[in-house]
Amino acid sequence: MSTARFLQIHTLHTYTAALLNRDDTGLAKRLTYGATSRIRISSQCLKRHWRKAEDPHALSTLAGYVDAYRSRELVTEKVIEPLRGRHPDDVVNALEPEFQKLVYGDKADKGKKSRQTLLLGESELTWLAAEADRLAAEAPDAKAAAKAAAQWVKGKNVSVLAQNTALPAGVTGALFGRMVTSDPGANIEAPVHVAHAFTVHAEEAEGDYFTAVDDLKKDEDDSGADTIQETELTCGLFYGYVVIDLPGLIKNCGGDADLAGRIVHHLLYLIAEVSPGAKRGSTAPYGRADLLLVEAGARQPRSLAGAFRRACRPDVEEALRVLDGHLAHLDATYETGEARRYLSLAQTPLSSPEGSGLERLSLKALAEWAAAQVGTGADA
Template identity: 65%
Template sequence: MPEPRFLQIHTLTSYTATLLNRDDSGLAKRLTYGGALRTRVSSQCLKRHWRMAEDPHALHTINGADKAFRSRELVTRKVLGGLEPSEVVQAIEPAFQEAVYGGKGFKEKRSRQTLLFGERELAWLRDEAKRLVAESAGDTKAAAKATEQWGKDFKKNIAAMREATALPGGLTAALFGRMVTSDTSANITAPVHVAHAFTVHGEESESDYFTAVDDLSADEPGADTIQETELTSGLFYGYVVVDLPGLIDNLGSAAPDLAGPVLHNLVHLIAEVSPGAKLGSTAPYGRAGLMLLEAGDRQPRSLAEAFRVPCDPDMASAAEALTGHLAALDRAYATGEERRVLSLRNEALDGAAPGTLKELADWAATLPARLS
């Protein structure tokens, strides 16, 4: 059996009367595929819900999984926040903002890139700030001068810190990558590749007209507020690829302890955690009706082509289209992936052992140990 270089995760998940992911006009995101307009959920939306989930299988519950924070105010809140005396902190702040955000990032928040830093990076920066404040002995000019020199050595020093740290960007960066335009050496390549989810059929949407009545205006009949929103329904195809050697490289010395649990929890999150806003008015919660896991050493390939021609908007039709396309790929390419499948309808896939979500997640967790 070849080494499992890639783990591919395919899902079919249904949502009814929701607005999962909105564009800048407040409407559902869309894409045209196969000549038909589809409802879409962006990969960024999916990844954020998986990494922020408060769930029994949340990524942050894994022992040793360092947190990370994405913000334009990392220096203001996580590095310098609460340090005293304030006048000395103000004197060193510009150098810290410029070191982290680059360019003119120290001048105003809106000019900064939204960066992702791990707990250990932020702790190192805070310790450096504390040291500079203490060494200044309250002298703001001395603090500013010392911090200016510190800024010149920043990249060299933080690079050394990162090399000695198992998860410099936290688990989030180890999974989904990081781009730092002010310091390309801090960039981390994402081993988890997430496609935009889309409906396997043409879009199903309507404009929802709704009102709100003022409870304290009994003398005035009718609605106090009249608004419209969009609601969509659909069966979505989702696709995720995990580059297993890339994941192990990013986890560094923590890989033997973290790689298996990370894959175990990620499979649970993909199947069970729903994207979506308007929680109170749409309850946008769904679970995968079908999940197919594949492990192999050949280049991954999406099964989206199964739905280029829109299928009927039901699980039976979608599963038939997916399994038919997969069989055609197997006949043509014979890439020999190992497979596990979860199906609420008990669809049979050639070469795919059926199982529960727990069994699929447990199997995924064994894959890193099989890499030499």
């Protein structure tokens, strides 16, 4: 088996009469590509649904999982509030400004809006809370607490929180990285790269005029709706693309290739089965992948989005033929030699370039194959 540095995951998903990802006006997000307006799902939206999924293959079900929280209130909620009732309020209040500055930077004590939304792992927050508890217990009064906190924080930054844990920002940080503007040394490079998904065809959207009737209305002369509103509904066949840098993932897992493999296994299930979507109660925006193509190789990744620069018909069979043809041209030109496996609901099979070992598998078998590639990437 050739050494795999990257896994590339290409998907086709169908969603009907849904509003998957809204912009600031409440309309579906869009992208103009090939002079054609498409419906779009942002990478942030996709990643959040994969991270927060309550699913048999949720990341939180993994042995070795470490939780993480993204917020501007990490110190307030996870470090300071647990001290209240255990130590005098004035002592606790005296500690908070220094801990806020340690995590969020010099301007953090000016209020929530002055702070960066930051990701910290459970282990980092547990250590920080223990230090705050110790300082509060040792301080005879508020003045002493403030002085002790200032002395303790001196010379420290967010990087110090990560020194005693293999997963400083939890599994979330190990997958999607983190950026800390106040302390670049605490940054984590994301080994999972997620593209914005877009429809392979021109946008299909319409305004949905809807009403709500007051069940307790007694005025017989007023038979109209109590509420009248309008929203947008869209339909589409979406192309999605994810890249996993295997050595980077293993590094972020503290060198634990077994954990990295289990993460990849679960992530394949989440990408295939977990649907993004707002307005779930009125649109039921649930669907599973029509296609999941996984490639393992050592060469620089490349998206197959170019297959759909010219919008095709909103048909899975046609989209699969267009994708397959584009991939064949890339193979003939660049000869990158990726190993490939896929699942598909379409009747049209993918072609099998010589040496790729292309097989059509179930999701279970595909996830197991993808996880097995992690070991081949350990020394890439």
